[in-house]
Amino acid sequence: MKCKRMILTTAICLLDLSLMSVTAFAASSTARIPVRAEQVCESVEGVKVHGYSEGMYLISDKNGQYGFVDSNWKDIIKPQYDSAQPFYNGLAVAEKSGKFGCINKSGKTVVPFQWDSLDKFEYGLALAAVGSKEDEYSYVEGKYGFINASGKTVIPLDWDKAESFSDGLAVVTKGDKSGYLNAKGKLVIPCKYDTAYSFHNQYAVVCEDGKWGVINQQGRYVIRPVWNGIMGDGQNGIYTVMQVEQGGPYSFKYGFVNIQNQVILAPKYDEVYEFNHGYANVRDTSGKYGLIDTKGNWAIKPIYTAPLDYEDNGLIPFSQNGSYGYMDFNGNIVIQPQFSMAYSFSKGTAGVQKNGGTGIINTKGSYLITPTLGYQEIVLADDENYLIAQKQNRSAVYKLIYQ
Numbered sequence: 001m002k003c004k005r006m007i008l009t010t011a012i013c014l015l016d017l018s019l020m021s022v023t024a025f026a027a028s029s030t031a032r033i034p035v036r037a038e039q040v041c042e043s044v045e046g047v048k049v050h051g052y053s054e055g056m057y058l059i060s061d062k063n064g065q066y067g068f069v070d071s072n073w074k075d076i077i078k079p080q081y082d083s084a085q086p087f088y089n090g091l092a093v094a095e096k097s098g099k100f101g102c103i104n105k106s107g108k109t110v111v112p113f114q115w116d117s118l119d120k121f122e123y124g125l126a127l128a129a130v131g132s133k134e135d136e137y138s139y140v141e142g143k144y145g146f147i148n149a150s151g152k153t154v155i156p157l158d159w160d161k162a163e164s165f166s167d168g169l170a171v172v173t174k175g176d177k178s179g180y181l182n183a184k185g186k187l188v189i190p191c192k193y194d195t196a197y198s199f200h201n202q203y204a205v206v207c208e209d210g211k212w213g214v215i216n217q218q219g220r221y222v223i224r225p226v227w228n229g230i231m232g233d234g235q236n237g238i239y240t241v242m243q244v245e246q247g248g249p250y251s252f253k254y255g256f257v258n259i260q261n262q263v264i265l266a267p268k269y270d271e272v273y274e275f276n277h278g279y280a281n282v283r284d285t286s287g288k289y290g291l292i293d294t295k296g297n298w299a300i301k302p303i304y305t306a307p308l309d310y311e312d313n314g315l316i317p318f319s320q321n322g323s324y325g326y327m328d329f330n331g332n333i334v335i336q337p338q339f340s341m342a343y344s345f346s347k348g349t350a351g352v353q354k355n356g357g358t359g360i361i362n363t364k365g366s367y368l369i370t371p372t373l374g375y376q377e378i379v380l381a382d383d384e385n386y387l388i389a390q391k392q393n394r395s396a397v398y399k400l401i402y403q
Contacts, residue, residue: 033348033362033363033403034402035362035403036401037368037401038398038399038401039397040386040397040398041057041396041397043396045394046394047062050066051085051086051381051388052381053382053383054088057069057070058084061079063079064082067081068084068107085120086381088382091103091110099113099115099116101113102118102121102151110151111147115130116129116130116131120164121149125155125165126146126147126148126164127164127165128146129143129144129157143158144162145157146185156185158174159173161173166198167198168183169198171197172191173191173196176194177191179191179193180196180199180204189219194208200234201233201235202216203259205231211226211227211228212225212228212242213226213227214239223259227241227242227257228242229252231274233274236275236278237258238256238264238275239259240272240273241254243255253267253270254269254270254271254272264295269282273307275294278294279299279300288304289302289306300329315334315345317342320337324339325337325342326342326365335361335364338354339352340353345363347380347384348362350363354371357375358375358376359371374391375389375391376390376392387399
């Protein structure tokens with residue numbers, strides 16, 4: 001059970017307008033703007049919608065059993081599973097009696113329910129494990145390998161740990177060393193790392209002999225392993241690096257290095273955030289936050305008491321006299337303060353609260369779903385053209401209509 005992304009999340013910051021100064025900022029925005037949201041269905045009492053993808057709603061009934069209905073709310077796969085995930089490439093991972101398998105859209109079991117853990121299929125393969133057990137207090141690793149969509153083991157369960165494929169490679173661990181497999185099961189980067197993370201944007205963070213660096217898919221370092229820590233997934237080709245300062249092993253300073261191994265911001269700051277659409281939050285020595293660009297220059301000077309919370313449209317929630325609205329990076333008010341709470345935009349939509357209810361607005365400030373409808377939570381579905389709105393005992397699904 002999972003949805004693509006929470007729209008209503010804890011805000012990183014809400015700025016006081018009195019702190020704003022006029023600063024030039026060019027926000028990138030290529031996303032379409034939704035102009036309205038049309039309700040396509042509402043569940044009956046006690047039924048909850050958890051996801052929507054590939055024309056199928058993932059639901060749970062009043063007994064907590066999971067199943068699927070189609071867009072006409074017709075039962076296709078009756079609730080019978082202890083848990084399930086939305087369909088992905090025609091298959092859905094489900095759980096029954098503590099074991100995991102896969103079903104197709106007609107409800108036929110295509111991967112037997114015999115696995116202790118099972119991920120969705122990537123590159124035609126799914127990570128599967130036997131012997132792994134997890135409860136409230138502990139987790140026991142099993143043996144990991146990969147199966148195909150027929151349930152056949154194509155990469156033997158020889159690994160002590162593994163991750164699903166990402167960018168065509170999968171992290172695998174034997175003993176206390178990790179490396180990378182390709183989809184044919186060939187170990188293309190040897191198990192020599194103390195820690196290895198999945199590839200993103202064709203690069204991966206690794207730790208070797210206690211030092212951290214970033215490698216490409218040929219296993220060559222693009223950021224040399226000289227750092228005490230590295231974080232991030234390489235947005236804009238930049239990673240956050242950590243360096244221990246005098247005072248103890250847990251006293252770090254943070255900076256940024258790009259995949260050309262160039263230090264664009266020396267590790268001298270107490271707090272930084274990962275790059276997001278070309279900018280990163282940094283807290284300077286005065287304790288104030290600003291944004292730097294990919295060259296390490298201040299795009300917005302550090303004069304703010306909290307990180308600047310923004311997405312690709314460049315709108316920032318702020319507070320004024322107890323109400324919340326949105327401004328751009330020039331300090332211009334774009335959406336007037338009127339909400340009891342406001343959250344950052346994602347995919348052209350943002351969650352707001354007003355008069356005790358939750359609603360959704362677009363970047364023009366128009367309601368797509370009004371707070372008066374009484375929803376407690378609204379999320380983007382796996383198919384991002386849809387919103388799932390939750391009340392205490394029922395759900396509704398809305399389709400986003402764009403310009």
